[in-house]
Amino acid sequence: MVSSVICSLHIQSSVPATPNKKNTNIETLRTDLLYNFKTPFELKQIHSHIIKTNNNEKYSILPLNRVTSVCALSCDFDYAKSLIQRVSPSHYDEIVIWNSCLKNFAEGDNPIHALLLFSQLRLYDIRPDTFTCSFVLKACSLLSHLVTGSLVHALVEKLGFQSDLFLQNTILHMYASCGLTHVAQRFFDKMPRRDVVSWNIIITHLTKQDQIQLAHVLFDQMPKRSVRSWTAMIAGYVQCGRPKEAIRLFTLMEEAGAKPNEVTVVAVLAACADLGALDLGRRVHEYLNKCSFGRNVRVCNTLIDMYIKCGCLEIAQKVFAGMEERTIVSWSTMIGGLAMHGQGEEALKLFSIMSRIGIRPNGVTFVGLLHACSHMGLINEGRRFFSSMTRDYGIIPQIEHYGCMVDLLSRSGLLQEAHEFIKNMPIKANGVVWGALLGGCKVHKNVELAEEAIKHLLVLDPLNDGYYVVLSNIYADAGRWEDTARVRKLMRDQGVKKTPGWSSISVDGSVHEFVAGDATHPQTEEIYEKWQELLKQMKLRGYVPDTKVVLLDMEEDKKEHVLYRHSEKLAVVFGLMNTPPGTPIRIMKNLRVCEDCHAALKLISDINNREIIVRDRNRFHCFKNGSCSCREYW
């Protein structure tokens, strides 16, 4: 291709110089060629053309970035060097040109090229300046390349660049990126001068190392904070699973008058998603509508995730539909969200649309798809997706995918096949995988396999109370009360305590949290009165309390009493009393919904003509007109 264009350049040199349309096109071609050569060979062809046509002024428009990039990593370093000197020796310092090339490499797809070029520069005795060091250190940070990083650090000292604060920060960042917390901390402590960037680097690093408390101590000590300082702490709290602290800090940030940017917003929305804090999430959305970054893809992706996890699937769909640009994260979030909300068919439809327009799925997309299949009992479809991910897309299944497959098979009652599947897995099964089998054993009442699953779970995840509870339920279901007692004793012996269940509901911006048997809420009396009223109506419609879910040794009527005070029932009754008729009631729960509450909430939704949306530990249940979106599959 290039040769033919070179040829046309030769032809052009013989045609009259009168400007015409054809000439302009050939000029464009010439310029294209000058800017688009890809190999040293092509560059040399251009070079020879310049020499042959004696067109020396062309040297001045040779794109230097391209000349250096194309030659730097080939064996033509000498050639590039000589060409740089020819191009414009009076205007440019040679190192500036190499720095520009280093910058492109460090910020490009293969930062290793920056390190290779740097070694060439050293080999040719080209003296680095502060910029050179900074770009190479950036590449070292990206590659966690400690060897070169330390070498450049030593060079910085040797060349006397220690007073350059920019470089000091870059070195600090390099040590942090290489995971050398102690070295980074010592370096930070010894820095003769620090600015807000130095503090931000060390704080961000500590939050990533789960040292959030130490990070907060430094945050409090900072002489001056920037938006990035606030953002680093807020994002740090979200990443280490403390969304409440993240939101508290965001409130302080607003009070301090700092203006959130797109990264702050992503962190805050993620915290809202974790907590189900819809009110704040909505407020952030309103803020976004007035901001320049309201259309940022990552911001929109997190916004979608927030609405999904706060139970507002339709708004999430609207945000998704309105996006100008979508990434695979947008599609995967939406597919997973639909599955979580029991809209499996919609999830699969969205995947077809995505495939049709040529978007390539990733591993997370398949987790969503497999969830969708699992919740709809689409065994063969799930099997097809599982084999397609490797065959068609080269994605190696991870433990999450195996977990989904075991869940799919177990829920459908194919327990033996699920067990075989686990035994044949190329990677070691974890607690989630065996837990999925145990869950299937509960639904399909298979005591023997449940015992096999628990044997593994006691080793893999001995402190997880949920597994003991499920096994105990399985025994209770089979009328094996002695075994139920044995599981409870095992729990006691192992020092495992049942996680107290709680449910929360947000009304007018305040969150009301209820635990089982709650008597602390100011409206307790009214709530229980309303419940008794409701219970009568429910019983008229055939509600029978399912006391087997109560694992305590007590008489039946007492068990009923315990059952009636489950946290989600209290939260729903509170919701009925304190929200306008006809509006949806949104509940968040830390554990899975029990069978009795599930049956009760279906009836309550019908009696009161209310949509009740419950987010439990695993998924959403949307109760409406007496049925649930999970179709009893949970």
Add this chain to the structure above:
DNA sequence: TTAGGGTTAG
């Protein structure tokens, strides 16, 4: 021509 932060599975 140089420094620091973000999204989906749980």
